[in-house]
Amino acid sequence: MADTDPAELERRIERTRAELAQTVDAIADRVSPKKVARRTVARAETSARQFLVSVGDRVGDVVGVTPRPIKPDDEPQGLWAEEEPNLGPVLVGVGAVLVVTAAIMLWRRRRR
Numbered sequence: 001m002a003d004t005d006p007a008e009l010e011r012r013i014e015r016t017r018a019e020l021a022q023t024v025d026a027i028a029d030r031v032s033p034k035k036v037a038r039r040t041v042a043r044a045e046t047s048a049r050q051f052l053v054s055v056g057d058r059v060g061d062v063v064g065v066t067p068r069p070i071k072p073d074d075e076p077q078g079l080w081a082e083e084e085p086n087l088g089p090v091l092v093g094v095g096a097v098l099v100v101t102a103a104i105m106l107w108r109r110r111r112r
Helices: 008-031 033-063 088-111
Strands: none
Touching: 033 088
């Protein structure tokens, strides 16, 4: 008899309506362009930070400097007080890459 009771049916309909409204609101919130953009920007920032940390670690390995955390109150002049980085190999490598890139670009331009 509870299945045909009009008051019980109205309560079920109202409860289902409220659940459906919550579901629709959650979907709308999830696909909102502003929210999607925020999530994308946050994901890109995280990826960029991880990339910069890995590049810094690799450059530190090439240069021979062990990375150390920097505190905001550290003096910039005393940053390399313990060990001076040897930037020579890094600069030579960057120069070599620039020369090879320029040579390839000139070669391709002349082939046209």
